[in-house]
Amino acid sequence: MAEKVTIATVARHARVSRQTVSNVLNSPHIVRQETRERVEQAIAALGYRANQAARQMRTGRSRLIAARIEPTRDGINGSVLDRFLHGLTETADAAGYRVLLYTATDHDREIATYDDLLGTYELDAFVLVGTTHDDPRTAWLTERGVPFVTFGRPWDALDAHPWVDVDGAAGTALATRHLLDAGHRRIAFLGWPVGSGVGDDRRAGWHDTLRAAGVDPTGLHRETEDGIAEGERLMRDLVAAGPTAVVCASDSLALGALQAVRGVHPQVSVIGFDDTPVAAAVGLTSVSQPLGEAAARCVDLLTGVLDDDQTSAPVLLQPSLALRHTA
Amino acid sequence: MAEKVTIATVARHARVSRQTVSNVLNSPHIVRQETRERVEQAIAALGYRANQAARQMRTGRSRLIAARIEPTRDGINGSVLDRFLHGLTETADAAGYRVLLYTATDHDREIATYDDLLGTYELDAFVLVGTTHDDPRTAWLTERGVPFVTFGRPWDALDAHPWVDVDGAAGTALATRHLLDAGHRRIAFLGWPVGSGVGDDRRAGWHDTLRAAGVDPTGLHRETEDGIAEGERLMRDLVAAGPTAVVCASDSLALGALQAVRGVHPQVSVIGFDDTPVAAAVGLTSVSQPLGEAAARCVDLLTGVLDDDQTSAPVLLQPSLALRHTA
């Protein structure tokens, strides 16, 4: 086991003071070039790495950001978060931050976890995935001045805090227009109960696109909790209204819808949302979110606040349509 | 923003020395009960939390363990790692550790990341998922005395280091026996090229079970890289051999097989491996790994080494069969 290399080791090796080494690390511009190069060589030669704990004690920053990993409910939608997490880890890494994981089963416990994480690890920031109306978590963080970004809009006040989101309405609009272009007129929608920001947004894209095309959407939508079984049940109900196609708020619902219309003639077109692996596996056409991009923008927003102390505008990303053979 | 609560604040509040507070925290038994209670009340009243950075500087331990998050290749197998990660986070949390994420595209870069993580964050341990023959990562960690556990056996020497694994051979044996019991005799196997520990293990379970039942497995297996398309291709090829059922090394392969036998009569039974969300969604019978349990045992092994300085025996978990309607 090699001896521990500290800033003092480097200083001795480069024949400068510890402070100069620190300056080379943190404010290179104030060090004379010749000195700086000597120090940099020593650093490389010794394989020196700044100790994060010591640095943190002085600066109060841990270069750690926290993200929550969810229980994989039906396991389909879970993959969305996972892909986001992967992108987050990569981008944060590039920006010099590491991602710390935590779990929580409800908002109260999640807030308690914030408190703990902040107290013991002095986390620099949080990335929240999914936001709800009157979200107590964002309120808590804002109140305490803790930096954070959400992947998902603050539905009550768009300027409440930095956020990144994907335009869900644009996604369902894309899907609806695709179906209209294919000649469909009776296009249904399967979504979530009114009141969830995400669900209402996705429904609006479908609704407004039909209206704009002069098609009456009345009676062609149904709402339920997310899930394959729920989707199947609602779609069976919807079939009586005679739709020739259906846009769904999630791949879970779409999968259920697919099962409900199996054997129905003429074939009912189905489009899902999220472009999950399951969609790819069964050939389900689905709205695709740029999750890697979303994660990257979250990190951008965070480093803006953390490193440059400047808050930037929210980011709304555009989804695309992954065409397969169900529509 | 509340004032920062340090050990000194607590000491003052409880009218004891800082040392006594520290003792209450780290060696409660040497503090008189009355004093201890007074200190504990002060801690609760002030909401004191030990600062991890300061503690780490003294003790050299960060209470952080690292785990890798993979790119979601075909997105199906990725879910296995995700479920494992979720379990890991929960269990580690309960044991007082946090999970730090990292990514790496190959073994060399992964080792470089170890070096970085160890140098700057002083990670306590690593959890590696998936092991290969002659794994350079485990060699590197062992060489440096870094604590780690693998989820996956060290295929070359079972006592090389602590590990947790699921008995893959038992899983395919379970699947094969289920098919035998259903009256099948021509049971095929779709797996990965010889040479991967996991793949060979899973093939062996199928092979040995057939042999034990007096059935000749010759000519009834095919090998390929993982993937739906690959599975479909190989299964088409296999159909000529007239199997009535097929056991697959993964759900991806099974999904491909399912597509290949669609329309073939009589219906060919298909069993996958990993019980991914996709399997649940399409009704694919699949071998299920106890991932949460595996994660928990990994943490057990780690805390054994980290906290009690004792190394425990490896853990081999048994899978089960999730019966659906493809077999």
Place this chain on the structure above:
DNA sequence: TTGTAGGCGTTATCAT
């Protein structure tokens, strides 16, 4: 059983 005195590695302040 409790208190006192360092020091872990770093960076900020201030002097040179």
Place this chain on the structure above:
DNA sequence: ATGATAACGCCTACAA
């Protein structure tokens, strides 16, 4: 441009 000094919060001797 560079160097000396103090301080971050905690823990581990050692002394009382």
